[in-house]
Amino acid sequence: MNKKEDVNQILTNLMKMDDVLACMLAKQGLGGVIPEGIKVKDVNFWNLVKNTTNEIFPIINKFFIYKIDRLNFELGQYTIIFAPISQNFSLLVIISSLSNIGLIDVEIENSRRKIDYVLKNVD
Amino acid sequence: MGEGTVSAVGFSDDWDSDSAGVNVAKDLLLKLNGKIPQLVLLFSTIHYKNNGGFEKLLKGVTGILPAGVSVVGGTVAGFIIPQGCFTHGVAAFGFYSDEIKFSIAFAENIKRDPKKAALRCANELKKCFSTSPFKNNFVLTLPSGTTSPKIPGIPDNTRVIKSKLLSNLMIIGLQISLILLQKGPGREEIIIETLAEELPEAKMIGGSFIDDNKGYFNFQFINNKVYTNVLITVGISTDCEVSVNSSFGLVETSKKLKINKTSVFGLFIEKINGVPASNEMLSILDWPAYFLEDSAKILRKTFYAPIGYLVDGKRYISMMAFIFGTGVVVSPKVRSQDACMMTASGHQIIDAVDQNLMDTKDKNVVFGLITSCIVRLETLGSSGYVVHSKLMDHFKEKPFMQIDVVGEDVYTKEIGAKRIANSFNTAIFYWGDKK
Numbered sequence: 001m002n003k004k005e006d007v008n009q010i011l012t013n014l015m016k017m018d019d020v021l022a023c024m025l026a027k028q029g030l031g032g033v034i035p036e037g038i039k040v041k042d043v044n045f046w047n048l049v050k051n052t053t054n055e056i057f058p059i060i061n062k063f064f065i066y067k068i069d070r071l072n073f074e075l076g077q078y079t080i081i082f083a084p085i086s087q088n089f090s091l092l093v094i095i096s097s098l099s100n101i102g103l104i105d106v107e108i109e110n111s112r113r114k115i116d117y118v119l120k121n122v123d
Numbered sequence: 124m125g126e127g128t129v130s131a132v133g134f135s136d137d138w139d140s141d142s143a144g145v146n147v148a149k150d151l152l153l154k155l156n157g158k159i160p161q162l163v164l165l166f167s168t169i170h171y172k173n174n175g176g177f178e179k180l181l182k183g184v185t186g187i188l189p190a191g192v193s194v195v196g197g198t199v200a201g202f203i204i205p206q207g208c209f210t211h212g213v214a215a216f217g218f219y220s221d222e223i224k225f226s227i228a229f230a231e232n233i234k235r236d237p238k239k240a241a242l243r244c245a246n247e248l249k250k251c252f253s254t255s256p257f258k259n260n261f262v263l264t265l266p267s268g269t270t271s272p273k274i275p276g277i278p279d280n281t282r283v284i285k286s287k288l289l290s291n292l293m294i295i296g297l298q299i300s301l302i303l304l305q306k307g308p309g310r311e312e313i314i315i316e317t318l319a320e321e322l323p324e325a326k327m328i329g330g331s332f333i334d335d336n337k338g339y340f341n342f343q344f345i346n347n348k349v350y351t352n353v354l355i356t357v358g359i360s361t362d363c364e365v366s367v368n369s370s371f372g373l374v375e376t377s378k379k380l381k382i383n384k385t386s387v388f389g390l391f392i393e394k395i396n397g398v399p400a401s402n403e404m405l406s407i408l409d410w411p412a413y414f415l416e417d418s419a420k421i422l423r424k425t426f427y428a429p430i431g432y433l434v435d436g437k438r439y440i441s442m443m444a445f446i447f448g449t450g451v452v453v454s455p456k457v458r459s460q461d462a463c464m465m466t467a468s469g470h471q472i473i474d475a476v477d478q479n480l481m482d483t484k485d486k487n488v489v490f491g492l493i494t495s496c497i498v499r500l501e502t503l504g505s506s507g508y509v510v511h512s513k514l515m516d517h518f519k520e521k522p523f524m525q526i527d528v529v530g531e532d533v534y535t536k537e538i539g540a541k542r543i544a545n546s547f548n549t550a551i552f553y554w555g556d557k558k
Contacts, residue, residue, distance in 0.1 A: 105504030106210040
């Protein structure tokens with residue numbers, strides 16, 4: 001498997017968590033990896049998220065040396081979580097605002113670490 | 124010292140139940156270096172629930188383990204093990220020892236009659252302890268936890284039900300369902316108090332089974348069978364020293380309250396300071412009234428606002444679970460009319476780990492069992508890895524397992540029998556100077 005397939009598998013597994021509505025590996029300059037089975041029903045919202053991820057990277061880069069861990073956007077119905085992996089990549093996860101965010105955050109971190117490993121080690 | 128004991132933790136994060144069962148058992152046996160465990164504590168997250176998943180999981184585990192190995196456990200919200208922090212997967216803590224005697228006792232129908240269940244387990248453990256050649260006795264107590272009814276049309280994790288009619292129905296339903304359906308509050312304080320009365324020389328920690336903090340389901344495992352309403356107790360008799368500690372990491376605030384009226388076994392607060400409880404609680408906490416319109420706000424905030432009681436110099440904690448009409452549902456039950464609001468920061472609840480582990484810092488540790496409140500897990504999130512680092516430093520190459528539970532139990536002669544929330548409880552087995 002190549003890096004993209006490995007990352008896609010990690011994201012596909014993360015999507016199996018009930019409260020995870022969408023996730024992707026966001027890449028600076030747009031693009032990235034999006035698994036199948038996105039559960040966000042509001043297509044306009046999901047498109048807005050995908051199209052604005054690139055605007056997050058200047059913020060991630062400014063705070064990267066301060067070990068930026070998470071960037072959370074708490075909206076009415078959804079919470080968007082950015083878990084930066086490097087200055088160029090961030091795991092993005094959308095959960096329901098009624099989710100137990102702490103429990104999901106543990107598996108977001110495990111996925112983030114696995115993706116980080118893949119990006120650094122898999123050819 | 125301790126060469127006669129080999130223990131290890133296996134893990135699988137497979138999503139398929141069969142594979143997860145097989146792989147966790149294989150991983151455990153690999154880490155046990157050829158030793159066949161006498162006991163395996165098996166803890167899983169709720170994710171294998173559907174389509175007979177837990178039966179398949181257990182079939183996978185018991186199919187790999189040699190015949191005769193006792194397997195007990197159930198569902199937890201997550202766990203911290205040497206491999207990391209997880210809120211998805213299955214972990215197996217296996218023990219081989221010729222210097223420890225393990226015994227298992229379990230009893231069904233604990234929601235209907237928790238005292239009877241505790242007595243049954245205590246009597247079985249008494250027999251095992253009385254024939255043990257070892258001096259120190261420990262009990263890991265694992266009851267089925269509180270379950271909430273899933274109401275059609277009401278989203279998961281809804282914490283506020285404003286309708287008076289629906290609230291009243293929920294309160295009445297909780298009491299009736301406890302007896303008839305055996306669903307509802309666990310009343311686990313009766314269990315730890317009974318076990319402590321019957322086995323006063325033993326030390327104990329425990330915690331209740333739960334799902335992913337939604338509170339709809341929890342399951343218990345005994346060998347290849349799955350249960351929903353069982354108390355499991357694990358007796359450990361040994362010449363190892365057993366250090367049992369319980370820590371909160373909470374600080375008392377100046378916000379005091381008088382709880383005037385409760386019902387439903389002390390779990391439903393009807394009046395605080397002489398007025399209906401829900402509005403008064405908002406006022407005490409300086410929370411705006413619109414929080415009552417927003418379950419997400421209440422869900423996120425109540426974790427940081429536990430209610431504390433000081434009874435005979437001992438600290439007890441309740442967590443706010445729901446707001447039903449004008450009342451507040453808490454768990455565990457109210458312990459005293461006089462209460463105060465407690466507070467915790469991430470730092471304080473992590474510092475509780477250091478405080479807890481202090482007295483076994485330089486000991487010859489064999490293994491450790493830990494029960495930690497689901498509220499700590501929810502508060503810390505990925506910062507659970509800070510706790511993981513501390514545990515790795517403490518246990519070094521020795522195995523440990525923290526299970527994240529809903530309500531914790533602790534008993535020693537010094538601490539007394541306590542049913543608590545928001546706590547971090549350890550039972551650390553180590554060799555003293557004499558061995």
